[in-house]
């Protein structure tokens with residue numbers, strides 16, 4: 001099993017060492033799993049529990065003061081599952097995998113996704129906030145009226161953030177990619193970004209897989225993960241594929257983003273046009 005994980009593309013973190021330790025632990029945990037799908041869910045699961053990342057506990061808070069989680073997963077067999085807009089659900093990656101394995105659908109949203117999580121034994125009603133996110137929220141003054149223009153003006157001013165997590169794994173030619181997030185800070189309640197959208201936040205084919213992070217609307221406009229995997233299919237190596245995808249995004253949009261790519265032979269690549277993106281790789285035969 002070979003695995004690469006990322007902890008989000010954005011500004012340089014003030015605690016890179018502890019974040020790197022968490023990413024190393026996530027990558028190592030994934031390699032102990034029997035299949036690539038189990039590996040990517042286990043890896044992002046470590047980071048959904050680590051409060052410093054924007055996934056699970058510690059995730060971004062939307063403009064109504066609630067943190068909601070999104071995740072998606074895909075394998076080289078075109079199995080896809082995603083779940084989004086889930087308050088109180090830390091293990092979003094597990095819910096995405098349940099959608100993939102247990103339902104005839106590719107994406108389930110909102111309260112219904114939370115009920116589904118409960119049905120599959122995933123803990124719900126988890127407090128997703130931390131001292132850090134509560135303090136950050138308390139320092140903001142969201143618009144409390146019903147005036148949509150006023151609300152949107154505040155959202156436009158405050159919207160942003162990074163630190164989403166993702167993983168791609170390969171084992172004996174089998175591939176899986178997964179991404180998990182709390183979205184971006186101060187988005188409109190119910191906003192869903194790239195992360196649970198197949199081809200945008202995550203993508204996999206027999207050639208390899210990709211997981212993206214950064215400005216979700218721009219990643220979705222570009223279907224960034226698919227762009228990178230298509231380059232693998234065209235014969236590029238993972239590093240070139242990752243660089244190509246980020247170059248295209250930078251040409252077509254103003255967004256900052258990053259991507260990790262792993263091909264069917266276990267070669268890794270990554271690229272970003274933000275200040276920083278931390279990654280970790282691990283291998284176990």
Ligand SMILES: N[C@@H](CC(=O)O)C(=O)O
Nearest residue numbers: 162164183193213214216
């Ligand atoms: N892509 C995520 C944010 C991130 O990568 O941190 C989103 O827009 O929801």
